[in-house]
Amino acid sequence: FGDAKAQWSFSASGNSFAFTRQHDEDSSVAWTTNLDIYTVDLRTATQSPVCITCENIATDTDPSYSPTDENLLIYRS
Numbered sequence: 001f002g003d004a005k006a007q008w009s010f011s012a013s014g015n016s017f018a019f020t021r022q023h024d025e026d027s028s029v030a031w032t033t034n035l036d037i038y039t040v041d042l043r044t045a046t047q048s049p050v051c052i053t054c055e056n057i058a059t060d061t062d063p064s065y066s067p068t069d070e071n072l073l074i075y076r077s
Contacts, residue, residue, distance in 0.1 A: 009063045011070035015043050018052075018063035018073055035059045037075050053077065 008019040017040045022032065037060045038049035053060040056077060066072035 007061065007063075009065050009073070011065040012067050013070050015041065016065065016070055017042055018065065018075075019049075020061050020063065021049075033059050035061055037061075037063045037073075039073070 008017065010017055019038055019040075020035050021038055022035050034057055036051050036056075037053045038051050040049050041047045052073075053075070058077065061076045063073055063075045066074075
């Protein structure tokens with residue numbers, strides 16, 4: 001679905017946004033390869049990003065929404 005190298009993606013409707021973030025509150029090291037995918041519902045102004053891959057302690061990258069179904073998001077893990 002689109003550019004497989006992007007670290008962010010908008011859904012076709014423009015209502016949802018997904019992005020990659022390197023954030024590990026539990027890590028005691030200064031650098032980590034644990035990248036996670038977060039989504040935001042853009043219809044809600046006060047919506048905080050929701051981590052959809054935080055259970056996976058490995059790298060998750062390249063989020064991409066389906067051009068026909070905004071409930072379908074693919075990514076590399």
